[in-house]
Amino acid sequence: MTSPANSPQPYGPDGGADGHRAEQDALKERISADSLTTRRDYLRIVATVSGGLVVGSTVVSAGVLHRHGDGAAAPLKVADRLEPGDAVTFDYPGEDDRAMAIRLPDGTLVGYSTVCTHLACGVLWRRDHGADGDLYCPCHEGQFDSRTGEVTGGPPPRPLPRVVMAERADGSVWAVGTVRSGEETLTGVCRTLRDPELVAAANCPSRKSGK
Incomplete structure (x- = not known):
């Protein structure tokens, strides 16, 4: 069966x-x-x-x-014009010094290194975060104040180094010097400025001749 x-x-x-x-x-x-x-x-x-x-x-x-701002360079034109709410990236003072210029919504012009002070990841500007936006490192959630470069969140131990920006009469935007993280603004400006007129305008104590 x-x-x-x-x-x-x-x-x-x-x-x-x-x-x-x-x-x-x-x-x-x-x-x-x-x-x-x-x-x-x-x-x-x-x-x-x-x-x-x-x-x-x-x-x-x-x-x-490499630390951003080691060394100096001649002024660098980074944009013909920068409108409020716009930003532009560039390399200054050297080709390994990634930086960004930002025109904040109220018209203030600021510039920073975009190399995070934590582990050197790239920093972005998020314009839709707060009144001025924020500077943000996606690697470890680092955050910096767009107006000052100071740390506002995450693991970065120091503020972002600044890039000194200048606007000329024709509206063009230039990078003219750098300020290391934690360095006094005048000290950084007088250390790195190459343009004699800018040196004189900054009233640098020992560099009024541009040397």
Whole structure:
């Protein structure tokens, strides 16, 4: 008498209960091995990333990485005109010094390094955050005040270095000097200005001749 098609089939020597149990045991061993490999790989990745962050933090805090504003350059034209609510990015004073000029909604012109003081990620301006917008580092949620460059949130330990901006009679916008993080404005201006007229206008104590 033939067994119904949907009834349990007997296990014999060629596919019986012993063979089924052996297949299950082999599958369990593979799953266990895969899980162990995955855990080892995960721990290796976590250790590598954590080590990288520690090294990165140490290098930054030790001052090994390039600091924005080291050195000086001639004035750089960054825009023909900058309207309220607009911003422009540029490199100043060197090609590794990423910076941004912002015309705040009330017309104030400001400039900053866009290299975060935490781990040197890129900083963005979010114009829709508050009256002046904010300067934001997406890597670790760092936030800076758009009007002053001061830290307002997240892990950055210092304000953003500033870029001294000037507007000429024709409306063009120029980067003319830099101020390091925590440095007095006049000190930074007098340290980096190259234009004799600007040096005189800033009334720099020892550089009125532009030297």
